[in-house]
Amino acid sequence: MERTFLAIKPDGVQRGLVGEIIGRFEAKGFTLVGLKLIIANQELAEKHYDIHKERPFFKDLVSFITSGPLVAMVWEGDGVVASARRIIGATNPLTAEPGTIRGDFAVSIGRNIIHGSDAIETAQREISLWFPETELANWELTIKPWLVE
Numbered sequence: 001m002e003r004t005f006l007a008i009k010p011d012g013v014q015r016g017l018v019g020e021i022i023g024r025f026e027a028k029g030f031t032l033v034g035l036k037l038i039i040a041n042q043e044l045a046e047k048h049y050d051i052h053k054e055r056p057f058f059k060d061l062v063s064f065i066t067s068g069p070l071v072a073m074v075w076e077g078d079g080v081v082a083s084a085r086r087i088i089g090a091t092n093p094l095t096a097e098p099g100t101i102r103g104d105f106a107v108s109i110g111r112n113i114i115h116g117s118d119a120i121e122t123a124q125r126e127i128s129l130w131f132p133e134t135e136l137a138n139w140e141l142t143i144k145p146w147l148v149e
């Protein structure tokens with residue numbers, strides 16, 4: 001079953017948007033299989049954003065993501081990787097569509113509230129980076145027949 005890694009960044013936590021954001025993925029019909037609030041250390045943050053290590057904003061990005069608690073999550077469902085990216089919206093919140101999380105709640109690229117894996121392979125890498133297998137629950141929603149035919 002397809003899974004994605006999402007993280008409500010420290011700005012989303014400080015702004016009290018944790019419940020609102022989790023609610024959107026629950027209401028959509030995806031399954032929450034991993035959830036924790038943690039303050040990421042430097043090493044974890046650098047590994048997570050490794051692909052951006054040559055970019056000018058890398059240092060600020062790592063410093064911001066480690067600056068306070070974030071909510072790390074794994075969500076499951078057919079097509080969840082691409083769908084979550086659409087629910088999240090464009091990287092720059094000013095161009096993110098209204099109705100998306102970034103479109104509704106953010107104005108700045110460096111404070112865009114939430115991370116979501118950009119591809120299935122990225123998701124697998126990020127999930128194993130943030131969650132040991134023992135912290136992931138294998139379970140099925142009892143209402144699944146009402147969500148998936």
Ligand code: IDP
Nearest residue numbers: 052057061090091109110111112114115116118
């Ligand atoms: P994504 O989060 O939409 O996948 P990426 O391009 O992977 O966007 O960038 C990772 C994060 O780095 C973004 O969410 C944003 O917080 C930050 N970022 C990306 N581009 C810039 C930039 O040009 N200036 C400052 N921060 C940026």
Ligand code: MG
Nearest residue numbers: 115116117118
């Ligand atoms: Mg990205």
